[in-house]
Amino acid sequence: xxxVTQPEKLLSVFKGAPVELKCNYSYSGSPELFWYVQYSRQxxxxxxxxxxxxxxxxxxxxxxxxxxxxHLKKPxxxxxxxxxxxxxxxxxNTGKLIFGQGTTLQVKP
Amino acid sequence: DAGVTQxxxxxxxxxxxxxxxxxxxxxxHKSVSWYxxxxxxxxxxxxxxxxxxxxxxxxxPDRFSARQFPNYSSELNVNALLLGDSALYLCASSxxxxxxxxxxxxxxxxxxx
Numbered sequence: 001x002x003x004v005t006q007p008e009k010l011l012s013v014f015k016g017a018p019v020e021l022k023c024n025y026s027y028s029g030s031p032e033l034f035w036y037v038q039y040s041r042q043x044x045x046x047x048x049x050x051x052x053x054x055x056x057x058x059x060x061x062x063x064x065x066x067x068x069x070x071h072l073k074k075p076x077x078x079x080x081x082x083x084x085x086x087x088x089x090x091x092x093n094t095g096k097l098i099f100g101q102g103t104t105l106q107v108k109p
Numbered sequence: 110d111a112g113v114t115q116x117x118x119x120x121x122x123x124x125x126x127x128x129x130x131x132x133x134x135x136x137x138h139k140s141v142s143w144y145x146x147x148x149x150x151x152x153x154x155x156x157x158x159x160x161x162x163x164x165x166x167x168x169x170p171d172r173f174s175a176r177q178f179p180n181y182s183s184e185l186n187v188n189a190l191l192l193g194d195s196a197l198y199l200c201a202s203s204x205x206x207x208x209x210x211x212x213x214x215x216x217x218x219x220x221x222x
Contacts, residue, residue: 043215043216044152044199044213086151091208093207094164095157095165095206096142096167097154099151100151101151102150
């Protein structure tokens with residue numbers, strides 16, 4: 001079954017601390033992996049996708065096919081990073097996005 | 110560009126009623142997808158339309174239907190509403206189907222009493 005798992009509902013860190021938001025997936029094939037972010041009172045927006053290999057707002061994510069993981073990392077958290085983060089995957093055929101349940105990141109001053 | 114727009118913003122209905130939600134994609138985007146987001150969960154895929162044809166359907170009952178118009182806007186219809194249909198309904202558009210990045214609208218909050 002195709003599934004995305006984000007094991008932490010809430011991750012709370014202090015400003016300046018490193019952040020790692022975990023994402024594991026199960027999929028038979030070659031999925032495309034994404035991280036979406038939703039800031040307070042804003043719409044869901046793309047943070048990054050694995051094929052672009054970009055670093056957005058200091059966040060990076062590496063696809064580990066052996067561990068079927070796509071963890072999101074940032075070396076130094078900022079208060080403005082506080083938001084809900086969703087990991088998602090899609091297949092080549094349908095374009096259907098499969099989302100995890102989301103992790104709330106809370107960055108304390 | 111205003112991005113993906115959805116209307117209405119909020120909607121309150123009673124059980125058994127029918128509802129129509131509307132979505133306008135980003136200009137030039139030909140694919141529209143619909144998702145249901147229940148409180149505390151990630152969005153769940155309902156439909157994808159591309160070039161006015163249904164290209165994908167999630168695990169939702171036949172009470173849910175959708176269509177896409179020649180201008181690529183889309184409507185989601187839900188018949189015989191149940192309390193469990195209360196959710197945020199999200200529309201997303203992309204240039205083409207498949208692995209293309211999907212851009213989300215602000216959603217329509219549906220409450221079924």
